[in-house]
Amino acid sequence: MYRLVFTQVLSRLDAEAVHHLTIRLLRLLGMFPPLVRLLHRLLAPRAESLRVQAFGVHFASPFGLAAGFDKDAGCAEPLSALGFGYVEVGTITAHAQPGNPRPRLFRLPESRAIINRMGFNNAGAAAAAKRLRRVRHIPAVVGVNIGKTKVVPESEAVRDYVDSARRLAPLADYLVVNVSSPNTPGLRDLQAVDRLRPLLSAVKEAAGRTPLLVKIAPDLADEDVDAVAELAAELGLAGVIATNTTISREGVASTEAGGLSGRPLKARSLEVLRRLRQKAGDRLTLVSVGGVEDVDDVWERLLAGATLVQGYTGLIYEGPLWPSRINRQLARRLRRHGYGSVREIVGRTA
Numbered sequence: 101m102y103r104l105v106f107t108q109v110l111s112r113l114d115a116e117a118v119h120h121l122t123i124r125l126l127r128l129l130g131m132f133p134p135l136v137r138l139l140h141r142l143l144a145p146r147a148e149s150l151r152v153q154a155f156g157v158h159f160a161s162p163f164g165l166a167a168g169f170d171k172d173a174g175c176a177e178p179l180s181a182l183g184f185g186y187v188e189v190g191t192i193t194a195h196a197q198p199g200n201p202r203p204r205l206f207r208l209p210e211s212r213a214i215i216n217r218m219g220f221n222n223a224g225a226a227a228a229a230k231r232l233r234r235v236r237h238i239p240a241v242v243g244v245n246i247g248k249t250k251v252v253p254e255s256e257a258v259r260d261y262v263d264s265a266r267r268l269a270p271l272a273d274y275l276v277v278n279v280s281s282p283n284t285p286g287l288r289d290l291q292a293v294d295r296l297r298p299l300l301s302a303v304k305e306a307a308g309r310t311p312l313l314v315k316i317a318p319d320l321a322d323e324d325v326d327a328v329a330e331l332a333a334e335l336g337l338a339g340v341i342a343t344n345t346t347i348s349r350e351g352v353a354s355t356e357a358g359g360l361s362g363r364p365l366k367a368r369s370l371e372v373l374r375r376l377r378q379k380a381g382d383r384l385t386l387v388s389v390g391g392v393e394d395v396d397d398v399w400e401r402l403l404a405g406a407t408l409v410q411g412y413t414g415l416i417y418e419g420p421l422w423p424s425r426i427n428r429q430l431a432r433r434l435r436r437h438g439y440g441s442v443r444e445i446v447g448r449t450a
Contacts, residue, residue, distance in 0.1 A: 102418065102419030102420070102421070103417075103418075103419070105419075106417065106419070111207065111209060114203070115203075115205040115206060115207050115214075116202060116203070116204065116205040119169075119205065123170070123174065123175060126170075126174075126175035126178040126179065127174050127175050127178075129175075129178045130174075130175055130177050130178045133237040136177055136178055136181050136237055136238055137181075137237060137238055139178070139181040139182065140180070140181040140238040140239075143181065143182055143183040143421070143423075143424040144160065144180070144181065144183055144238070144239075144424075145160045145161035145163075145183060145185055145424075145427040145431075146160075147427070147431035147434075148441075149431055149434045149435070149439065149440055149441050149442060150162065150185070150427060150430060150431055150434075150442055151441070151442075152185075152407060152408070152441075152442055152443055153443075154338075154339070154385045154407045154408055155274060155311035155338035155339060155385050156311065157241060157273050157274060157311065158241075159185045159186055159241055159408065160185050160239070160241075161183075161184070161185030161186075161427050161430075162185060162398070162402065162406075162407065162408050162409055162430075162442055163184065163185050163398055163408075163409050163410075163411070163423060163426055163427060163430070164184050164185050164186035164187060164188060164241075164243075164408060164409070164410050164411075165179055165184045165186070165187045165188060165410065165411065165412065165415070165423070166188055166389045166410035166411060166412040167188040167189065167190045167191055167243075167245035167276065167278070167315075168190075168191070168216070168218075168361075168412055169412055169415065170187060170189045170190075171189070171190060171191065171192070171218075171220075171221060171222045172189075172192070172222050172223050172227065172228060172231065173189040173190070173192065173228040173231045173232050173242070173244070174231055176189055176232075176240060176242045177236055177237065177238060177240050180238060180239075180240035180241075180242075181238055182420050182421075182423055182424065183421075183423035183424030183426075183427055184423045185241065185408075185423075185427070186240075186241035186242070186243060186273070186408070187240065187241070187242055187243070188242075188243035188244070188245050188276065188410065189228070189232075189242060189243070189244055189245065190222070190228075190244055190245030190246060190247070190276070190278070191220050191222070191245045191246065191247040191278045191281065192220075192222050192224070192225055192228045192244060192245065192246050192247070192264060192268065193220050193222060193224060193225065193246070193247050193248065193249040193250075193260070193264065194224065194225050194246075194249050194252075194260050194261075194263040194264045194267075195224050195225075195249045195251070195252070195260075196222065196223045196224035196227065197219070197220060197221065197222065197224075197249060197250055197251070198221055199218050199219035199220060199221025199222075200217050200218060200219035200221075204216060204217045204218050204219070204358070205217075205218065206354065206356050206358075207416070208352055208353075208354055208362070209417070210353075211351065211352045211353075211362065211363060211364055212362050212363040212393065212413070212417055213352055213360055213361060213362030213363055213364050213365075213413065214360070214361050214362055214413050214416060215354060215356045215357075215358045215359065215360050215361075216345070216358050216359055216361070217282075217356075217357055217358030217359070218358075219250065219284060220247050220248075220249075220250065220281065220284055225246070225263065225264045225267040225268055226267060228244070228267075228268060229267045229268055229271055232244070232268070232271035232272070233271060241273045242272060242273055243272060243273060243274045243275070243276060243313075244268045244269075244271070244272035244274075244275050244276065245276040245278050245315065246261060246264040246265060246268060246275065246276065246277060246278060246303075247261075247278040247279075247281060247284065248260050248261065248279075248284060248290075250284050250285070254286050254289070254290075257290060257299065258298060258299050258302050258303075261277060261299060261302070261303050262302050262303060262306045265303045265306040265307050266306050269306065269307040269308060269310040270308070270310070272310055273310075273311075274310065274311040274312070274313060274338060275303075275307050275310050275311070275312050275313070276312075276313045276314070276315050276341060277299065277300060277303055277312065277313070277314045277315065278315045278344070279291050279296065279299070279314065279315070279316070280315050280316050280317035280343070280344035281344060281345070281359060282317070282344075282345060282346075282347045282358065282359045288317055288319075291316060291317065291320060291324065291328065292324075293324075293327045293328065293331050296314070296328065296331060297331060297335070300312070300314060300331070300332070300335055300337065301335060304335060304336070304337065311338035311339075312337050312338055313337060313338050313339045313340060313341055313385070313387065314328065314332055314337060314340055314341070315340075315341040315342075315343075315344055316328055316340060316341070316342055316343060316344065316372070317343060317344050317345075317346070318342070318343035318344065318345075318346045318348075318365060318368040318369055318372055318390060319346055319347055319348065320372075322375060325342075325372055325375050325376060325379070326375065326379050328340065329375075329376050329379040329380040329384065330379065330380075332380070332384055333380055333383040333384055337384065338384070338385055339384045339385030339386060339387060339407075340376055340380070340384055340385075340386055340387070341387040341389060341410070342369065342372045342373055342376055342386065342387070342388060342389070342390070343365070343368070343369045343372050343389065343390045344359065344390075345358075345359025345360055345361045345365070345390075346359065346360050346361075346364075346365050346368065346390075347359065347360070348360065348364075348368075350364065351364040352364050361390065361391075361412060361413045362391060362393075362413035362414075363391050363393060363413075364391070365390040365391040366390065366391025366392075366393075366397070367391070368390070369388060369389065369390030369391050370388070370391075370400065370401070370404060373386060373388045373401060373404050373405060373406055374404050374405065374450065376405070377404060377405030377447060377450045378450070382447070385407045385408065386405055386406045386407060386408075387406060387407070387408040387409070387410060388401040388404070388406035388408075388409050388410070389409070389410035389411070389412070391413075392409055392410065392411040392414060393411070393413075393414045393417075393418075394414075394426065394429075395426050395429035395430050395433065397409075398426060398430055399430065399433060399445075402442060402445050402446050403445055403446075403447070403448050403449040403450075404447070404449055404450055405446065405447040405450040406446070407446055411423075411426075430442070
């Protein structure tokens with residue numbers, strides 16, 4: 101049914117307008133806790149085999165929603181009720197900013213992909229912190245993804261990230277430093293190890309006991325992926341999220357500027373995951389994202405060494421029942437192969 105609605109109606113409307121309408125509907129749903137609890141009872145992962153622990157946090161399922169959908173931390177609870185094992189909100193910046201000019205979000209249905217150049221549009225860390233303080237009516241693991249405010253010069257980037265971390269880390273189950281979006285000028289330069297070290301060190305101190313991860317780009321050279329893995333392990337980070345969107349246009353017809361997500365990113369995201377696992381072993385928790393469309397992709401990422409897996413573009417093309425369906429299929433596959441827990445398959449082909 102959703103695919104028919106998407107093809108006949110949603111795909112004909114402006115992509116960002118549909119996204120904002122979806123967010124408003126989810127926020128409206130969040131105003132009725134009994135409905136959220138009902139959805140959670142119907143759709144949330146229940147199978148004991150799906151439960152996993154990473155960096156001291158318990159997840160009902162290894163499959164979660166990547167950052168970029170709930171940019172302002174306004175609907176993490178309703179999204180969790182749809183069946184995601186966890187929801188990563190953001191990217192949130194220390195100061196409010198409007199993002200880049202519209203249009204800035206483009207669907208590529210023939211490639212099962214999306215291009216966005218949103219530019220970290222959000223209401224800022226203070227507004228997000230206010231929303232994250234709300235009482236949760238269902239169990240929900242919420243990660244917070246932080247980035248650099250666009251108008252802040254690169255020389256002050258560390259302070260900008262630290263400001264966000266101090267506000268948001270106490271309210272997050274885990275914190276993510278995003279240095280890999282292609283839509284903020286100069287941001288990806290911070291992935292260079294000599295610049296990344298002081299940034300991560302400062303944010304880790306500001307985060308306190310909250311687990312800290314770093315999110316990297318798929319466009320990094322292999323040797324730079326290795327260097328980031330070594331740095332993250334050396335600094336005692338909780339893990340690495342691989343990968344963000346790509347600036348490559350291989351396999352798609354569009355030349356729109358921005359970050360490409362979805363199916364075309366699948367192969368490179370898996371390559372980076374395998375390289376991180378080879379380099380870091382089990383010293384870091386690896387979170388795989390990029391081109392995850394179905395249970396086969398989730399299964400492959402787990403086997404390759406990811407403890408957690410994220411999706412986003414698949415939600416756009418598959419609809420609100422997508423996370424619940426993947427969880428059911430994953431639990432069935434575990435049973436069929438004789439595994440009692442998802443933990444038993446992590447890294448088996450690494």
